[in-house]
Amino acid sequence: MKTTPAVQLDTVTLKLGQADFFFDCTLAAGQVTAITGPSGSGKSTFLNLVAGFETPDGGRILLEGRDVTGSHPGERPLSLVFQDNNLFAHLDLFTNIGLGLDPGLKLSAAERQEVSDALARVGLAGYEKRKPGTLSGGERQRAAFARALVRKRPLLLLDEPFAALDPALRLSMADLLAALHQETHNTILIVTHDIEEVRRLADEVIFIDAGTILFHGEKRIFLTHRDDDAISKFVLPS
Amino acid sequence: MLTRAEQTRGLAAGAASLLLIGLFVTLPTAALLMTAPDGLGQTLFDAYTLSILRFTLLQAVLSTFLSVLLAVPVALSLARRSRFPGRIWIIRLMAVPMGLPVLIGALGLIGIFGRQGLLNDLLTSAGLRNPVSIYGLTGILIAHVFFNLPLAARLMLAGLERLPPETWRLSASLGLSSWSTFRFVERPALAAVIPGAAGLIFMLCATSFTLVLVLGGGPAATTLEVAIYQSLRFDFDPPRAVMLALLQIALTAIILLGLGRFATTDRSAGGEGRAPKRFDGRDPAALAWDTLVILLATLFLLLPLASIVVSGWRADLGRLITMPAFRQAALTSLSIALTAALLSLLMAGGIIKARSAIADRRHQSKHLAAFSTALATLSSLVLLVPPVVLGTGWFLLIRPFGQVTSFAPFLIAAINALMALPFVMRVLEPAVETHVARTRRLSASLGIGGISRLRLIDWPGLRRPLFMALSFAMALSLGDLGAVALFGSNDLTTLPWLIYSRLGSYRTHDADGLALILGVICLILTALGTVGHKEKQ
Structure with missing residues (x-):
């Protein structure tokens, strides 16, 4: 092989x-x-x-x-997940994850759905409007995983x-x-x-x-x- | 944790500070109110007063707007170029206007933007007819931007550098463009800092005295503070001064109330620590833009300072130093500054002692809590009643009892002490808090108290912040023209007053030389007062 x-x-x-x-x-x-x-x-x-x-x-x-x-x-x-501060603190989860899809945040309807699906996949369904400051440490790391998911990078x-x-x-x-x-x-x-x-x-x-x-x-x-x-x-x- | 005697002493010290400051501020205010002429409302809103009020607000709004607007690109560029050659020195340069006596800054600006200044020489040789005028609104705006742009830029830079370093790695890894970085990262960080910074700058510009006195002054360019001074000093019209002073108090009260709405920004300015590594702005256009912005800002700050040094050097420094008038003024200035600084430390000490005594109690009564809050807000009282207003009030109070000049040095020292109080508190309070937290239990369990605690525990621990606060307060008092302007005379001359009167009698060479001397003294004192502060953080 x-x-x-x-x-x-x-x-x-x-x-x-x-x-x-x-x-x-x-x-x-x-x-x-x-x-x-x-x-x-x-x-x-x-x-x-x-x-x-x-x-x-x-x-x-x-x-x-x-x-x-x-x-x-x-x-x-590649996508990255650090120990902490993986999310922009003043942006909600939708924006944070959407930025992983498009760095200018121009998202199609399908891509918006993708963000929500990714959030659901990591156990944060319905958290789109939440700010990182209102989440626990574990939830923030889950959101970082959701962003890695939508980015679909091989690494x-x-x-x-x-x-x-x-x-x-x-x-x-x-x-x-x-x-x-x-x-x-x-x-x-x-x-x-x-x-x-x-x-x-x-x-x-x-x-x-x-x-x-x-x-x-x-x-x-x-x-x-x-x-x-x-x-x-x-x-x-x- | 404190013994009963220590508790009582702490509360007594706080009460004494409160009483002292309260009396010192309320007595003259009461005097102003009592001597307020009849038909106050009528004179209060005559056309001339209204035009002064309008100009005061106009120049403050424009100054704030320009300072903040121009500071944005400077802060962004400096933040993005974390490895810019000499960056740390540029950031330190931006701290200089804060420690520089305003009068001296004004002299430097005249040296560059004045009629015979560098800029107009350039413009004239380029064939332009109408030179830039440093006097009037333009000059006041240039000067306010000179003093406040660096302040705004440092606050914004601190806001950007407070972002976790991962932010920049993340933005790079997500491939954010410059615009996206601005939109999603930099703009929100700036937006968090700008309201506080703008409020602070607006307050400083609305109560600015020296700059307007030197660069404005004509009927078309006078602020309330300068108008108070002029009506007392030149027109000798106390009722008018009283009326303007009351208007000034009302104005500052409104501004302070407005400021209270913004979240208090901590004023720690950034850039001295290690700046996080940035991965954006690698293209040549961005590099060129940042370099241009940083160089222009540096030049704007550096040229007036250089002008002070160059023209000061040209003056006959040797003759100036041996001049009796200089010695007399230096002696007066130093004794006033030392008195003011010690008084300020004493008041701050009282406030801090009382507050920690109250915090130490397990059960706080409502009264004690209110007392503690009163003490905490005490130091901002001075903001409400600006020095010139205080001076006017005291002038009215003392006049019936004899020569104002004989009381003047004490008044100036007291006013300066009050002006320095917020800064002294900012240095001392956190230092005392950490010191107490570190030593309280151990000292209590070992039973160390009284003199031996002062000598063995408190003095070594607090010596540094005390000296810092002292030198900062001295620098502030040494460079102040506002308090002395009302009382200055041939019998009572401080260094800034000497410079100002030499400037008035067109002996600019003397003024330049003296400005250099005073500027160097003040900058050294300010550096002593702030450098250690940063090391500690």
């Missing part, structure tokens, strides 16, 4: 202040890959490179086989999306994410420092330490990995 890889970082280098980063990896389409590692290791930088918030000093970044190394974040085939990047939620909510949100993945078969990159989340969601794992990839492979192998100190410390509860 030879398909175009969803994400390819080809000998990408970056220097931010004192920190050096080097990434070289290829991610297959349709997989859920967890990006994990100790804090400050470069997980978010990895995501920022893919999303286009950082431009590499050297190397190339390919998404869906297309070289996007110097492209603006808006030109990349979904999540930066610690559940870190601000309590454990029970984290579980149900992970279930929702898994269900959405079943429907759309998109490629998901999820940055997390929570080993339970890795267990629950990932097909593959990228473990980053000190600005470079220490491990890249199947979750099963990652969870039984004992050769490397940094990884076994991370996997095994101390």
Whole structure:
């Protein structure tokens, strides 16, 4: 089976202040890959490179086989969900999600329906006119998922999306994410420092330490990995 | 948590502050009301008074409109160019007009926009006949924009930078165009800040005294404040001054009531912290526009300041400093400023102590709650009764008892202290709150009180904010012309008064030199009063 890889970082280098980063990896389409590692290791930088918030000093970044190394974040085939502040606080949910369809908010009737359907799909039916400030943290993240749904981009990047939620909510949100993945078969990159989340969601794992990839492979192998100190410390509860 | 004695002392201090400020403001107001001439309504609305009122409002509305309108592109461009070379210095430059004595700013503006100024030289050499006039409405507007555009721009910039950094990543990732970014992100952020900023600027412009005195003044360009001053000082017509003063109080009361409708914007100006990274505006046209806007704004602020430095330097500074008149004025200014600053700190201290004593009680009676609110609104009383009005009232009160000049220094100091009170409160109150929250329980459990608590706990903890408040209040008093204008004479000369009278007698070189000296002193004091403030945040 030879398909175009969803994400390819080809000998990408970056220097931010004192920190050096080097990434070289290829991610297959349709997989859920967890990006994990100790804090400050470069997980978010990895995501920022893919999303286009950082431009590499050297190397190339390919998404869906297309070289996007110097492209603006808006030109990349992806959707984003951050830990917090995923919604424009002064705009209602309809506008927030509608902006994902068209950045000028020129929506056809079908597209308006799509927004409402997406809201219903994440369990927020009828919330069109609500402002983010009136929602709970979990509901706001659901709305962010709804926007990712309507955008229909092949790639979904999540930066610690559940870190601000309590454990029970984290579980149900992970279930929702898994269900959405079943429907759309998109490629998901999820940055997390929570080993339970890795267990629950990932097909593959990228473990980053000190600005470079220490491990890249199947979750099963990652969870039984004992050769490397940094990884076994991370996997095994101390 | 406080002992009973501490409680009582706190309340007593607050009551003393309340009484002091209340008397100082209400006595002259009462004097104004009592000496109000018969047939007040008639004179109140004679044609001349109406034209003054109309001009006061007109210039304030236009000044506010222009300041806010022109500040919008400046704030947007500065926010978008978070990596603009020298950005932090441009933002600091925008804080300078706030700390600069108004009179000195006016001199700088005359240096650029005046008859012999840089702009008119350029226009004349370009073959234009009618030069721009800095006097009259145009000049007042230019000057008000000079002082208030940076204020508005800083408030708006703060509003934009308060948006979470994800906002900009999100807009970039969604591919929002410049127009969409403005429509969905920037415009709402600005809209939240603009009413408060505009209200504040309108209030400042409606009560602006020095600028109108220097740049306006003719019958066609006089505001209420200046008219009060002129009727007392030149026409010696106290009834007229009283009538105008009452009108001024009514006007400020209406404005303050109107302002109360807007949500209070916190006046923390932004830009000193790390600006969030922006991903929009990468095309050359946007870059060119932002660069142009930022450069023009910088030039507009920098040129008058440069003019002060250049023409001040040309004056014979050595001679000026050794001049007896300078020494006398400097000494007077410094002692008034120090007295005013200490008095202001004392009043603020009383208010804060009483409020924390009340907050400390578990059961608050209605009376105490009302007392606390009265104390909190006390510092805005000074806004209601502007310095010139206060001065007029006191002038009327004291006149029967002897020479006004002998009381004048104390009056000026007291008026300045009152003017500084809102600023002093803004520095001190949060500092004291955090200090108390940090040390209250520990001090109480260790039983530290009295002098040893003052020496070991409070002084080290509050030394910095106290000095900041002191230097800020001193800068304000040193640069003030409003209070001294009514009482200034050959016997009582402060530095701004000296500059103003040199300007009046066409010794502009002296005025320029003195302006440079005073400007540098005030800016240093303001910098001391604000820099630490930002570090703390």
